[in-house]
Amino acid sequence: MHIDLSDLQPGAYATIRDRAPWGLMKKVARYAGREDLAPDxxxxLSAAVLSHMxxxxxxQDEDGRAVPIPSQxxxxxxxxxxxxxxxxxxxxxRDILAGVNIDPNSGTASSTS
Structure with a gap:
């Protein structure tokens, strides 16, 4: 999925995966349903989402330097x-992950996207 970010920064865009990789789904499942996440x-979780997706x-960063993709x-x-x-x-x-049905104990985790 292409995200146009040029209204925030000239020429900026991001491409994100249409489906969440299993490694990310497992990490998200650890925090699912919790509203009391500590800042750490x-x-x-945010770093994992950016890195995987x-x-x-x-x-560019605030100084105008190109920033590598989050995984790098x-x-x-x-x-x-x-x-x-x-x-x-x-x-x-978050919209993509909202379509994911995970029960990490069932072995039947699936994506509805």
Whole structure:
């Protein structure tokens, strides 16, 4: 799925996977239904989502430097990206993950997308 981010940063876009990989689904399942995530847990989950779901992007940091895709970028590099860009990507991924039905104990986890 292509996400146009040019309204937030000229020429910026992200490509995210249409389906969540199993490794990410397992991580998300650990936090499913919890509304009391500690800030460190939220950071771990967001980093995993970005790393697993963003397959391509053209994004610059606040100083105008190109940032590698999240799976290849350091946390410091990701932290320097405009927060609105990260939030938009996470919201799109949340929509994709909302269509995933996981019971990690059943062996029948499936994607409805």
């Amino acid at each position: 847990e939220q950071d771990v 963003v397959s391509d992007w053209i994004v 970028a350091s946390q410091e590099q990701i932290d320097m990206v405009d927060g609105r860009i990260i939030v938009r990507i996470l919201n799109k991924v």
